[in-house]
Amino acid sequence: MAEIKIPENIVNFIQQLLPERPPLFAEIEEECKRDYIPLIEPEVGQLLRVLLGIKQAERILELGTGIGYSALWMALNPGNEGRQIKITTLEIDQSRYERACHYFQKAGVTTVVTPLLGDANKLIPQLEGTFDFVFMDAAKGQYPEFFQKVWPLLEPGGVLVIDNVLMNGWVIDMYWPERRKKTMVCRVRKLLEMLKEHSGLLTTTLPLGDGVAICVKK
Ligand SMILES: C[S@@+](CC[C@H](N)C(=O)[O-])C[C@H]1O[C@@H](n2cnc3c(N)ncnc32)[C@H](O)[C@@H]1O
Numbered sequence: 001m002a003e004i005k006i007p008e009n010i011v012n013f014i015q016q017l018l019p020e021r022p023p024l025f026a027e028i029e030e031e032c033k034r035d036y037i038p039l040i041e042p043e044v045g046q047l048l049r050v051l052l053g054i055k056q057a058e059r060i061l062e063l064g065t066g067i068g069y070s071a072l073w074m075a076l077n078p079g080n081e082g083r084q085i086k087i088t089t090l091e092i093d094q095s096r097y098e099r100a101c102h103y104f105q106k107a108g109v110t111t112v113v114t115p116l117l118g119d120a121n122k123l124i125p126q127l128e129g130t131f132d133f134v135f136m137d138a139a140k141g142q143y144p145e146f147f148q149k150v151w152p153l154l155e156p157g158g159v160l161v162i163d164n165v166l167m168n169g170w171v172i173d174m175y176w177p178e179r180r181k182k183t184m185v186c187r188v189r190k191l192l193e194m195l196k197e198h199s200g201l202l203t204t205t206l207p208l209g210d211g212v213a214i215c216v217k218k
Contacts, residue, residue, distance in 0.1 A: 003168040003169055003170070003177075004166070004168060004169025004172065005168065005169070006207060006208075011041075011043075014043050014208075015041075015042055015043060018042055018043065018046050019046075021042070022076070024072070024103070024106060024107055025042075025069070025072070028067060028068065028069045028072070028103060029069070031067065031099075032066070032067065032069065037066055037067055037096065038066060039066055039067075039069040039070065040069065040070045040073070040137065040163060040209065041208075041209035041210070043208055043209060044070075044163060044208060044209040044212060045069075045070060045073030046073075047161075047206075047208060047212060048070065048073055048074055048077075048135060048161065049073060049074070049077040049078075049079055050079075051133070051159055051161060051214065052074060052077055052079060052080070052085075052133060053077070053079035055132060055133055055158075055159045056083060057083075057085065057132045057133035057159065058083050058084060058085050058086065058132060059085075059086055059129065059130065059131045059132050059133070060074060060085060060086065060087040060088070060131060060132075060133045060134070060135070061087075061088050061089075061090075061127070061131040061133070061134045061135070061150070061153065062074070062087060062088070062089035062090065062134075062135045062137065063090050063120045063124075063134070063135070063136045063137060063138040063146055063150070064089075064090070064091065064120075064136070064137040064138030064139075065089040065090065065091035065096065065097065065100045065115055066091070066096055066100065066137075067096050067099040067100045067103060068089075068099070068100035068101075068103040068104055068113075068115075069103075070135065070137060071087055071089045071100070071104070071109075071113050071115075072103065072104075072107055072109065074087055074135070075087055075104075075107070075109040075112045075113050076107060076109065085112060086112065086114070087112060087113045087114065088114045088116065088127065088131075089113060089114070089115050089116070090115075090116050090118065090120045090123050090124075090138070091115065091116070091117060092117075092118060092119050092120070092138070094117060097115060097117040100115050101115055120138050120142075120146060120149075121142065121145060121146070121149065124146075124149040124150060124153065125149065127153060129153075130153050130154070130155045130158075131153050131154060131155065131158060132154075132155050132157070132158045132159070133158065133159050133160075133161075134150050134153070134154055134158070134159070134160045134161070135161045135162075135163070136150070136160065136161070136162040136163065137162075137163040137164070140164055140167070140184045140187065140188050141183050141184040141187045142187070143162065143187055143188055143190075143191040144187055144190050144191050144194060147160075147162075147191060147194065147195075151200075151217075154217050155217065156217055156218065157216065157217060158216070158217045159214065159215070159216055159217075160201070160213075160214075160215040160216075160217070161212060161213070161214050161215075162191070162212065162213040162215070163209065163210065163211075163212055164188070164209075164210040164211060165188055165191070165192060165205060165210075165211040165212065165213045166205070166207060166210055166211025167184070167185060167188055167210060167211065168210065170185045171185055171188050171189045171192065171211075174186070174189060191213075192205070192213065195213060195215060199218075200217060200218055201215045201216060201217050201218060202215065202216050202218065203215040
């Protein structure tokens with residue numbers, strides 16, 4: 001089975017329709033490209049902003065900070081005006097965590113974003129309070145476990161957004177280009193089945209970026 005990708009002309013067109021981003025975004029995009037650090041597509045960043053606006057979210061949890069790109073999309077959202085938003089973001093890799101802290105400082109969002117260093121599996125049960133918006137973008141092979149851990153912290157009416165759920169289309173045909181990707185593909189597929197069967201939420205899956213699942217807790 002070949003990879004399934006959104007046609008390039010459609011992606012380019014959608015990206016052209018996005019508002020201009022501050023130069024800091026280009027700097028992080030460059031750094032990620034140079035150092036092979038994964039990051040959300042800009043159109044997914046814009047989707048997060050729109051969803052945050054619809055939900056009027058204030059307490060946000062992110063799994064997988066990377067070097068801070070997606071958290072900055074959320075923190076510097078023009079749609080946040082009038083709301084006191086707080087973003088808690090979790091990252092297991094020390095170097096990425098430190099680079100993210102640097103960018104949060106540079107962007108002047110240290111009062112908005114709280115980065116935490118550690119394994120999300122261990123950190124989530126230690127978090128205080130609940131969240132009205134969760135963005136899941138950490139290890140794909142752990143998505144089912146992350147979901148189980150995050151679920152009790154998501155408020156009724158809360159929104160859960162999960163990135164990379166189509167994985168180049170591999171989850172559709174249960175195809176993996178190399179053996180070490182098998183677990184990841186199987187676990188993401190398992191998560192999608194879990195979301196489908198779950199009576200406590202509504203889910204839709206969009207073929208945007210690498211596939212985004214959007215869920216709302218009943
Ligand atoms: C796709 S990247 C995140 C990109 C980021 N959301 C962005 O768009 O800028 C996934 C990140 O999750 C981190 N990660 C993987 N497993 C983790 C875990 N168990 N707990 C916390 N972070 C984890 C990785 O180190 C990696 O930086």
